[in-house]
Amino acid sequence: MVDLRNATGAELRQQARIGELTGPTPGLALGYVQANLVVVPRDIAFDFLLFCQRNPQPCPLLDVTDPGCPEPSRAAPGADLRTDVPRYWAYRYGELIEEPTDLFGWWRDDLVGFLLGCSFTFENALMKAGIPVRHVEQGCNVPMYRTNIACQPAGIFAGPMVVSMRPLTPAQAEAATRICQRFPLAHGAPVHVGDPVALGIADIHRPDFGDPVEVRRGEVPVFWACGVTPQAVAMKARPSLLLTHKPGHMFVTDLRDTDLETR
Amino acid sequence: MVDLRNATGAELRQQARIGELTGPTPGLALGYVQANLVVVPRDIAFDFLLFCQRNPQPCPLLDVTDPGCPEPSRAAPGADLRTDVPRYWAYRYGELIEEPTDLFGWWRDDLVGFLLGCSFTFENALMKAGIPVRHVEQGCNVPMYRTNIACQPAGIFAGPMVVSMRPLTPAQAEAATRICQRFPLAHGAPVHVGDPVALGIADIHRPDFGDPVEVRRGEVPVFWACGVTPQAVAMKARPSLLLTHKPGHMFVTDLRDTDLETR
Numbered sequence: 190m191v192d193l194r195n196a197t198g199a200e201l202r203q204q205a206r207i208g209e210l211t212g213p214t215p216g217l218a219l220g221y222v223q224a225n226l227v228v229v230p231r232d233i234a235f236d237f238l239l240f241c242q243r244n245p246q247p248c249p250l251l252d253v254t255d256p257g258c259p260e261p262s263r264a265a266p267g268a269d270l271r272t273d274v275p276r277y278w279a280y281r282y283g284e285l286i287e288e289p290t291d292l293f294g295w296w297r298d299d300l301v302g303f304l305l306g307c308s309f310t311f312e313n314a315l316m317k318a319g320i321p322v323r324h325v326e327q328g329c330n331v332p333m334y335r336t337n338i339a340c341q342p343a344g345i346f347a348g349p350m351v352v353s354m355r356p357l358t359p360a361q362a363e364a365a366t367r368i369c370q371r372f373p374l375a376h377g378a379p380v381h382v383g384d385p386v387a388l389g390i391a392d393i394h395r396p397d398f399g400d401p402v403e404v405r406r407g408e409v410p411v412f413w414a415c416g417v418t419p420q421a422v423a424m425k426a427r428p429s430l431l432l433t434h435k436p437g438h439m440f441v442t443d444l445r446d447t448d449l450e451t452r
Numbered sequence: 453m454v455d456l457r458n459a460t461g462a463e464l465r466q467q468a469r470i471g472e473l474t475g476p477t478p479g480l481a482l483g484y485v486q487a488n489l490v491v492v493p494r495d496i497a498f499d500f501l502l503f504c505q506r507n508p509q510p511c512p513l514l515d516v517t518d519p520g521c522p523e524p525s526r527a528a529p530g531a532d533l534r535t536d537v538p539r540y541w542a543y544r545y546g547e548l549i550e551e552p553t554d555l556f557g558w559w560r561d562d563l564v565g566f567l568l569g570c571s572f573t574f575e576n577a578l579m580k581a582g583i584p585v586r587h588v589e590q591g592c593n594v595p596m597y598r599t600n601i602a603c604q605p606a607g608i609f610a611g612p613m614v615v616s617m618r619p620l621t622p623a624q625a626e627a628a629t630r631i632c633q634r635f636p637l638a639h640g641a642p643v644h645v646g647d648p649v650a651l652g653i654a655d656i657h658r659p660d661f662g663d664p665v666e667v668r669r670g671e672v673p674v675f676w677a678c679g680v681t682p683q684a685v686a687m688k689a690r691p692s693l694l695l696t697h698k699p700g701h702m703f704v705t706d707l708r709d710t711d712l713e714t715r
Binding site for chain 1: 606
């Protein structure tokens with residue numbers, strides 16, 4: 190059994206490709222950038238690319254493939270978007286149809302793949318700096334919430350920003366802001382610190398996605414733009430075909446977390 | 453006569469819109485971000501947007517309009533790309549056809565406008581820091597060169613990076629690098645300092661575009677990615693229709709130079 194925690198991005202993708210890895214990727218291939226995957230047909234790819242360009246904080250673009258080409262040659266040369274994700278979700282007109290482990294039955298010559306930055310990159314940086322990441326401590330998924338922040342629409346794509354939340358003390362929140370603003374391709378600095386109601390979140394204990402986590406005495410909720418946003422918006426547009434990774438089952442790139450750090 | 457040096461972006465655009473301003477814009481509306489304009493039909497807009505996404509240093513995106521919409525609502529709400537540039541260039545299949553002062557005869561419902569960052573933004577920051585900008589001192593256009601650096605192609609768009617050159621002492625070059633890296637949406641830090649031959653430039657005194665400038669004893673040539681790149685690449689792709697600003701006759705936004713400064 191290969192220890193996938195210390196695998197390279199390429200080794201991890203190989204395990205997914207041969208069907209040995211079909212589970213979630215958090216904590217695996219540590220130090221390698223993990224990415225959200227969104228695949229749409231060419232005829233709406235301009236709209237989606239424009240949506241990402243207009244909303245870089247929830248939708249930080251790491252790579253976009255040429256139509257029909259399954260190789261993300263900038264983020265992971267030699268990789269194959271059809272096989273290298275542990276598990277996919279396939280939607281038709283906004284309905285989840287299948288959870289395949291490869292896309293051979295779905296791929297077409299007009300499909301464009303988008304790889305988008307993910308919070309794991311900055312969470313690793315936070316933990317290295319001694320800042321706690323509660324859902325990792327609790328061994329559950331990060332809590333995520335729909336907000337009242339409207340994304341800038343583009344063509345058929347429109348909808349609210351989804352945010353993730355990690356509870357921190359005010360001093361930790363300040364340090365986290367300094368660290369995360371160095372990672373614009375991994376959602377950057379928090380979009381909000383404190384009162385959830387300001388974002389239209391009624392109950393912090395009932396996230397729209399993921400699991401609730403404990404907010405301790407002396408801590409405030411800290412909110413980051415979340416990579417679920419582009420998927421939620423894409424699903425809502427009900428395109429004829431939409432392929433994504435299954436949440437938590439990410440595409441692992443050849444990029445190192447430090448490659449995304451500015452300065 | 454209005455003093456256009458101290459005009460706002462909106463005042464300058466108004467002068468262009470009513471036909472009072474048909475000349476170059478350097479030195480006007482000081483402190484406001486000036487932008488390169490590229491307009492292409494929707495059917496190749498995905499390729500062009502992808503080209504800009506893959507080559508952010510020569511092609512820093514400030515705004516992209518919805519197909520058919522002439523208003524760049526993020527960079528200049530209320531502006532009109534059809535009228536607010538002092539002079540345009542109109543190409544068919546890569547051939548320059550006309551130099552109109554408005555685009556009413558050219559605009560179509562499927563056109564997409566791209567506004568791209570421009571070197572004036574970082575030149576202002578350099579001059580404020582006491583770093584000389586030779587072509588401004590000499591009252592001529594900046595020298596620009598085709599290089600041996602291939603841009604990352606996207607669809608029909610491919611070609612070499614074009615760079616601009618400003619001679620500096622090594623100490624000034626270092627200070628300029630520190631300043632310019634704070635402006636990723638205005639081409640960022642220099643792409644090369646020193647020997648022009650490393651970029652495939654045979655003769656520094658014979659630029660491919662613009663005017664030659666004096667390189668003094670103790671100075672080295674410093675090269676920046678240039679906003680002429682996307683236009684040169686777009687022209688070379690010979691699309692059925694391509695509209696741009698006439699060089700030096702820029703679109704002036706509502707953004708302030710300081711808005712583009714990171715941190």
